[in-house]
Amino acid sequence: AQTVTQSQPEMSVQEAETVTLSCTYDTSESNYYLFWYKQPPSRQMILVIRQEAYKQQNATENRFSVNFQKAAKSFSLKISDSQLGDTAMYFCAFMNPLSFGNEKLTFGTGTRLTIIP
Amino acid sequence: DTAVSQTPKYLVTQMGNDKSIKCEQNLGHDTMYWYKQDSKKFLKIMFSYNNKELIINETVPNRFSPKSPDKAHLNLHINSLELGDSAVYFCASSQSGTGRTGELFFGEGSRLTVL
Numbered sequence: 001a002q003t004v005t006q007s008q009p010e011m012s013v014q015e016a017e018t019v020t021l022s023c024t025y026d027t028s029e030s031n032y033y034l035f036w037y038k039q040p041p042s043r044q045m046i047l048v049i050r051q052e053a054y055k056q057q058n059a060t061e062n063r064f065s066v067n068f069q070k071a072a073k074s075f076s077l078k079i080s081d082s083q084l085g086d087t088a089m090y091f092c093a094f095m096n097p098l099s100f101g102n103e104k105l106t107f108g109t110g111t112r113l114t115i116i117p
Numbered sequence: 118d119t120a121v122s123q124t125p126k127y128l129v130t131q132m133g134n135d136k137s138i139k140c141e142q143n144l145g146h147d148t149m150y151w152y153k154q155d156s157k158k159f160l161k162i163m164f165s166y167n168n169k170e171l172i173i174n175e176t177v178p179n180r181f182s183p184k185s186p187d188k189a190h191l192n193l194h195i196n197s198l199e200l201g202d203s204a205v206y207f208c209a210s211s212q213s214g215t216g217r218t219g220e221l222f223f224g225e226g227s228r229l230t231v232l
Contacts, residue, residue: 033219045207045223089158095219104173105219107160 002027002094006108013082014116020067021077021111023092029053033095034068034075035105040088048090051075079113087115120144121224123208129230130198137194138227140208148172148213149191150221151183154205163206166191167213195229203231 003026013019025034036048051059051068058066063083067076079086092108121142130136142149150173151163165173166185180196195202205228209221 035219043205043226045209045221047220050219091160093219104162104165105221110158 002029002032002096002106004092004094004106004108006092006111008111009109010112010114012114012116015082015084017082018078018080019082019113021079021090021092021113023075023077023108025073025075025092025094025108027073027094027096029096034066035093035095036064036066036075036077037091037093037107038086038088039091039110040085045091049077082115084115084117086113088113121208121210121222123206123224123227125227126225127228127230129232131232132198132200134198135194135196136198136229137192138206138208138229139190139192140224141190142208142210142222143189144210144212144222145189146210146212146222147188148211149185149188150209150211151191151193152207152209152223154207154226156204160207164191164193198229198231200231203229205229 005024032053034051037045038048039045049059049061049064063080065078089110089112091110093105123140148167150165152160154160163177164183168188169185182194185191205226207226208224211221
């Protein structure tokens with residue numbers, strides 16, 4: 001079974017600074033998907049960024065980028081120029097390739113990020 | 118216009134009662150899910166339905182019974198509620214066969230408290 005580990009339960013950073021959230025995972029598969037989801041205090045989860053394991057290029061979405069190290073099974077999220085609206089729980093997630101067409105996500109335990117004004 | 122909506126948002130009930138949570142999505146997706154988030158914020162899938170057919174059924178007690186009357190709705194009925202059922206239950210939807218694999222759209226959650 002796949003496992004996803006987020007070793008930082010809480011982090012805080014000053015507004016406008018850059019912060020990196022860590023995630024490691026364990027799988028025997030060679031092809032899979034990785035995600036970062038954000039859960040603001042309002043509770044609704046939204047997708048921040050996704051990475052396909054067969055792509056070597058790291059995914060970016062505006063201020064959000066990932067550092068995907070496949071051999072190390074590491075998938076960190078970098079938030080640049082952090083904003084107050086980035087305050088949220090961030091979940092790393094893994095998707096088993098066998099579930100293509102029916103997205104079963106395995107989530108990590110989350111990192112609570114606070115942006116300090 | 119809410120994409121994935123759940124009702125009720127808050128539910129407080131006594132042990133042993135039966136309760137239901139309803140979910141509707143207006144995104145035209147063909148797949149819907151129920152996830153459970155415990156007090157430590159850990160999220161775990163419970164069920165998924167694709168076009169009204171049960172696809173994923175994790176090791177969830179038989180007291181939990183999902184029902185999908187059509188592909189836009191997925192309800193969760195819980196019998197004989199126990200203290201350990203207290204959690205936030207999230208409904209989500211996705212569309213299979215697109216280039217956005219793994220992109221789930223979540224509802225705001227339903228916080229269930231069993232006393």
